[in-house]
Amino acid sequence: MNRVEIEEKVTNFLIEDLEIDEAKISADARLKEDLGIDSLDFVDIVVIVEKNFGFKIKPEEMAGVDTYSKFCDYIETKVK
Amino acid sequence: MGRVVITGMGIWSCLGTDLETVKESLYNGKSGVGLEEERLTYGYQSALTGIVEKPQLKGLIDRHLRRGMSEEAEYAFMASRQAFDMAGVSQEYLDQNECGCIFGNDSSAKPVIEASRIMDEKHDTELLGQSFIFQAMNSTVNMNISTIFHLKGVNFTVSAACASGSHSIGLAYMLIKQGLQDMVLCGGAQETNFYSMASFDALGAFSGRMDQPAKASRPFDRDRDGLVPSGGAAALVLEDYDHAVARGANIIAEVVGYGFSSNGTAVISQPSDEGCMRAMQRAMKDAGVKASDIDYINAHATSTRQGDMYEAIALDKLFHGEHALISSTKGMTGHECWMAGASEVVYSVLMMTGGFVAPNINLENRDEYSQPLNLAEKTIETNIDVVLSNSFGFGGTNSALVLKKFKNE
Numbered sequence: 001m002n003r004v005e006i007e008e009k010v011t012n013f014l015i016e017d018l019e020i021d022e023a024k025i026s027a028d029a030r031l032k033e034d035l036g037i038d039s040l041d042f043v044d045i046v047v048i049v050e051k052n053f054g055f056k057i058k059p060e061e062m063a064g065v066d067t068y069s070k071f072c073d074y075i076e077t078k079v080k
Numbered sequence: 081m082g083r084v085v086i087t088g089m090g091i092w093s094c095l096g097t098d099l100e101t102v103k104e105s106l107y108n109g110k111s112g113v114g115l116e117e118e119r120l121t122y123g124y125q126s127a128l129t130g131i132v133e134k135p136q137l138k139g140l141i142d143r144h145l146r147r148g149m150s151e152e153a154e155y156a157f158m159a160s161r162q163a164f165d166m167a168g169v170s171q172e173y174l175d176q177n178e179c180g181c182i183f184g185n186d187s188s189a190k191p192v193i194e195a196s197r198i199m200d201e202k203h204d205t206e207l208l209g210q211s212f213i214f215q216a217m218n219s220t221v222n223m224n225i226s227t228i229f230h231l232k233g234v235n236f237t238v239s240a241a242c243a244s245g246s247h248s249i250g251l252a253y254m255l256i257k258q259g260l261q262d263m264v265l266c267g268g269a270q271e272t273n274f275y276s277m278a279s280f281d282a283l284g285a286f287s288g289r290m291d292q293p294a295k296a297s298r299p300f301d302r303d304r305d306g307l308v309p310s311g312g313a314a315a316l317v318l319e320d321y322d323h324a325v326a327r328g329a330n331i332i333a334e335v336v337g338y339g340f341s342s343n344g345t346a347v348i349s350q351p352s353d354e355g356c357m358r359a360m361q362r363a364m365k366d367a368g369v370k371a372s373d374i375d376y377i378n379a380h381a382t383s384t385r386q387g388d389m390y391e392a393i394a395l396d397k398l399f400h401g402e403h404a405l406i407s408s409t410k411g412m413t414g415h416e417c418w419m420a421g422a423s424e425v426v427y428s429v430l431m432m433t434g435g436f437v438a439p440n441i442n443l444e445n446r447d448e449y450s451q452p453l454n455l456a457e458k459t460i461e462t463n464i465d466v467v468l469s470n471s472f473g474f475g476g477t478n479s480a481l482v483l484k485k486f487k488n489e
Contacts, residue, residue, distance in 0.1 A: 056206065
């Protein structure tokens with residue numbers, strides 16, 4: 001899965017599953033402050049990522065992952 | 081002791097999703113029963129069910145609040161919204177004042193089953209997501225409604241089988257009457273998805289008259305073959321009379337009596353005429369009314385042989401020769417289970433304010449026990465001042481409520 005496909009899938013579930021306004025999504029968008037993703041959303045994101053990318057997020061690996069771009073980076077490292 | 085009045089009502093049922101439509105359905109004796117074919121594929125004996133419209137909440141409620149809502153909480157939100165609107169209670173009012181919340185609900189099967197399926201497959205709770213816990217608990221309606229409307233008063237759920245909705249109104253009434261709450265949102269809610277009624281279908285208690293859905297639910301009729309499951313939600317704003325007057329609220333009706341009992345018998349699914357009677361007598365005593373004062377009785381009768389029989393015996397013992405008209409609206413709605421005790425209060429108040437008694441539809445040949453009852457076989461236009469509403473449930477729980485037309489005395 002290449003970077004474009006990863007971003008497409010992430011953008012898609014942010015819009016479809018988390019109902020985030022597409023206009024707010026950008027590379028530098030902060031997950032909590034700009035996209036409004038709260039701690040309970042992260043519980044759902046674990047499930048969504050497992051379904052879409054076939055691996056389970058480990059909370060300890062998410063330290064410092066606070067923007068859309070960093071989140072896609074994290075997924076990219078896991079699916080390579 | 082204060083007077084307790086109804087200042088708002090809301091309904092989301094197979095008879096309609098607003099009060100006016102439901103009133104017309106009641107007047108016209110219109111059935112809300114249909115078929116859900118996938119029940120048969122799933123393994124049910126009967127595909128009959130009340131057909132309840134699914135609310136569209138996207139755009140009405142933020143996703144952060146919506147994600148924890150079970151199906152019955154969604155129905156309850158729609159009904160509560162109507163009730164608050166009717167009562168003239170805004171979000172600003174709720175933010176600045178104390179309003180309680182007591183709903184009747186006795187299961188939330190769908191999220192429990194769906195979560196179990198994921199656990200069976202994944203064996204990992206981290207793959208369940210966060211919604212199931214808030215959807216799966218019996219208190220799902222209360223926790224969601226209280227959160228969405230920022231309610232600050234009493235907050236708990238009544239689980240009392242098919243009397244849940246009625247007891248919720250009774251308890252709200254008692255709290256207000258004793259001066260502990262000024263305003264309580266109460267009601268009942270019932271999921272209608274095909275997961276929710278499988279274990280009830282297992283008892284063989286459901287009608288199999290699938291070729292005639294509108295004729296399947298036949299309370300007191302000799303040729304009935306079981307009940308039809310149904311659901312949705314009903315909500316009422318109950319309020320202290322002085323409080324309602326002080327804020328200039330429109331008063332719709334008055335709750336004047338609540339009675340309860342337990343059968344005290346040894347069979348979990350068997351009703352009891354004695355138990356029913358004790359609940360009705362206690363409600364009438366609390367209301368200070370006699371049998372001769374009751375103008376209309378909304379019977380619990382679900383269209384099962386045993387249930388109808390015991391209630392008919394109880395009604396005959398208490399109301400033989402009295403003028404009270406009797407009907408079970410379940411001929412139209414099917415059995416709305418946890419919601420029924422609340423929805424039937426809404427239906428009864430609509431009849432009271434509309435000046436009619438809704439018909440006990442599909443009553444073509446009375447069974448031997450209902451012969452002496454003053455049953456309304458057709459719609460009857462008449463003045464109703466005092467209503468008795470009955471609700472009975474598995475495990476011998478009984479509830480009866482007495483309602484009065486509001487008169488500014």
